[in-house]
Amino acid sequence: MEERDIAAVLTEQVSEAVDTGRGLRIVGGGSKAFLGQAEATDVLDIGGHRGIVHYEPVELVITARAGTPIAEIEAVLAAHGQMLPFEPPRFGPTATLGGTLAMNLSGPRRPFAGAARDFLLGTRIINGRGEMLRFGGEVMKNVAGYDLSRLMAGSHGTLGVLLDASMKILPRPPAELTLRQELSPEEAIRQLNTWAGQPLPLSAGAYDGACVYLRLSGSETALRAAQRRIGGEPVEDGADFWHRLREHEHAFFRHPGRLWRLSVASSAAPIELPGNWLVDWAGAQRWYAGDADAAMVRQAAVRAGGHATLWRGEADAPRYQPLAPMVLALHRRLKAALDPAGILNAGHPLYPQA
Structure with missing residues (x-):
């Protein structure tokens, strides 16, 4: 089936769901299902809507369909010495562009890139009215008005079905060194924040x-100069x-039981909860494996300037931290505008109050 036909079929499926009032569960590669799925039983499968639509290595722009595997995109970019700057985790070989953007997932390069x-x-989406819409473009100067493309990132498919996305890409660095x-x-924590504030060629910082x-x-010259300044043992x-x-293959992630992700201020002091900790994003992302109850974890995250998400395991609280009243009200207004019938990923745990 041609791309045009697949997009049309997906649009028809959404329109039918609007008419019948039946919720849809958007599925791509299924690699992120462990982070919570919609309650809807009717599946909207975007996995067949795949392929690179447009790629301009010189312009540092790539446009691909939502069902395109991340591995395929990265292989094409690598052949031209380029990369996705946000270093997305895959969590499995079936990871797609749509799922990655819907979750707004970024890897170790996140705080520096x-x-x-x-x-x-830019994006092309199907909204909750069954309409195909396009936002943004392929260059920054084409992005005018409300930046709804970026609104799709992190919405978990609750505001629109992502069809295509245009992204800025960057050249791969000529050399890398881990100390x-x-x-x-x-x-x-103190040193990670100090180094991050200095003119150093940092691209990742973690603490185990x-x-x-x-x-x-x-460049090799820049790396050698930075190594002399920072010190440390090459890995x-x-x-x-x-x-x-x-990819959560590090030994830390083999701990049984609950795993929490805390997004906090990078300079926040070490969090005093019993269990095991791993720090990423130069202090801004902290992984906690322990038995503290959900209320304690979330209170600790708030005190550290952020919020907590239950990444793995069961707890006596929602997976995602409840939204503040003003933020929840804003979300409901956006949801009402883009998906008034509430059919897109209906019942997703990201917004249990909505």
Whole structure:
């Protein structure tokens, strides 16, 4: 089936759901299902809507369909010495562009390059009225008015069915080096923030409870100069370390039981909860494996300037931190405008109050 026909079929399915009032559960590669699925039983499968629509290596722009595997996009970019700047985690070989953007997932490069939404230039979506809409373009100067393309990133498919996305891409750095230093938790947080504020070619920073890991990206000359300034021991398998961290294959993630993701201020002091901790994003993303109850975890996250998400396991609270009243009211207004019948990923745990 041609792309035009697949997009038309998907639009018809949404229109039928609007007419019947039946909710839709949007499915791509299924690699992110563990983060919570919609309650709707009717499936809208976008996996067949795949392929790279347009790619201009010189212009640093790529447009692809939502069902395109991330691995396919990255392979094409790598052949031209380029990359997706936000270093998206896949969490499985079936990961698609649509699912990655819908979750706004970003890897270790996030604090130094930006999030997935920061590189979205334009999108084509199906809204909850069964209408096909296009927002933005393929260059920043074409983005006028409300930036609804970036609104799709992190919406978990609750505001629109993503069909295509145009993204800014970047050249791959000519060289990379990972350094390791043994530090206490307090020293690690302090140093990560200090280094992040200096003119260093940093592209990742993490702490596993014993050692700080820093990734430097750039020219060989810049890396050598930064190494002399920072110190530390080179890690021979640095690329493998960051891959395992990004894909949750690091030994830390083998802990049984509940796993929490805390998004906090990067300078926040080490959080005092019993269990095991791993710090990523130079302090701004902290993973917690422990038995503290949900209320304690979320209160600790708020005190540290952020919020907590139950990434894995069961708890006596919602998976996602409840939205503040003003934020929830804004979400409901957006939902009413884009999906008035509430059929897109109906019952998704991201917004249990809506």
